[in-house]
Amino acid sequence: MKKIHLLTRKEEINEQKMAEGEKVAVVLDVLLATTTIVSALQDGATEVIPVLNCEEALTYEKQYGINTYILAGELDAKPVAGFVYPSPAVLGEKVNGKALVLSTTNGTVALRKSIGAKEIYIASLLNNPFIAKEITNDWHEETVMVICSGNSGEMSLEDFYGAGHFIDCLVSEQEEEVEMTDAALAALSFYKGNREGALEILKSSLVGRMFDRHQFDSELRFAAQKGVINLAPKLENGRIVIQASIKQ
Template identity: 40%
Template sequence: MRNIQLIFKKEDIEPEQMKGKVAVVFDILFATTTITAALEDGAESVFAVYDQAQAREKARSLDEDSYILAGEEQGRTIDGFYHPLRTYLNPIVKGKHLILSTTNGTVAINRSSQAEHLYTSSLLNNREMAKHLVEQHKGDQTIVLVCSGTSGHFTMEDFYGAGSLLSYLVEKETFNLSDAAQTALQFYNGLSLSPYELLRSTKIGNILLDFGMHERELKFAAQEGSLHTICKYDQDSRQIKEVE
């Protein structure tokens, strides 16, 4: 029986301990939702970087018309970057490399990059991700669900996102769940709120709305199971690409 573990926030990731494992990173509001949407909308790839300095360094290594810079720091759009939400990126991302820098999600991706297989997921594609994990990883490798959290703190939306993926996984196969993973599954299954109501009630959701984000972004992020895109990190190129 395969094991599933859960990490509550990016600061708890021990990079060396990710080796040999299958990792799935969540930053529901919004990095992994943005990555899923960008690849669905035709982006060539996503470079998830630590910070804006690394984003600019990556941009200098690419042809000027081949990429888009998008990012936020503590919820505010980085000067000279596009806002990292689908509304802003959808019209311009097709055929481009998206260089994405966020406060939490892209950092969690980098800290998890020593995993043998690394994916990003969201409510949008959790159903398809569960199917992919069961079909493509049939051995005894441990699956680690990584919640990005925010600035050293647990976030409800990432925990909920992990619980969502777990609900689809346990429908397909029997797993040995850690206490943290079991708690995420029970939380997801026991909640009476809709995905949108859950996201709307979170601290981060309210902070972003106060910063001027439109409600439609929350409604989009809450569309559970609406996309079929599988987002996988390529160890050699350090790009996240859609699995064909």
């Protein structure tokens, strides 16, 4: 039977168990890493390299010419000297034709901790429906691990909502019954109860309130859009490139 598990924060990832069996990881960091990655690829980035921290990001300077990459990063949501702030609005057209080396407190760490999985998808509200379609095309007995990056060891409301949206999209694509953990069922129920309230959910979250205080309303509105980017990017060999584009 097809199975869906949900982890509510990156600290729940067991790297050894992730490598056991056939697991497909779907990683979400709605505010903001995975939203930024999907947006950057849509805006023409040649690839995105998620790193564990800014120190690791700096090691990539030797691999790229000065005009062929961008270093973007934050630490505890704060800017880092020498790095572009990793948000869709700030990066914008800067990433077109360039590699993006990305360091974030939660999302890129969750991606790197998931490397034992058979496949690793980068998910957000922007592209959840397209990842659901891509997985469905070749889903047999693998367990789908939906991973919320969380916020510095705590569960994040926006990731939980995004996970519920993804699960809703995935289950809607299936003709047979799908087995879900209680956490996955809880996320799905939470999403269904707030289906039309994406922006309000994001604004009410801890990170969303911080964005609101710093007048990042445009970032919240962008991240709250559902199914507007038809990409299903995957992390392979340390790099994220455009692997699939589903026709609407």
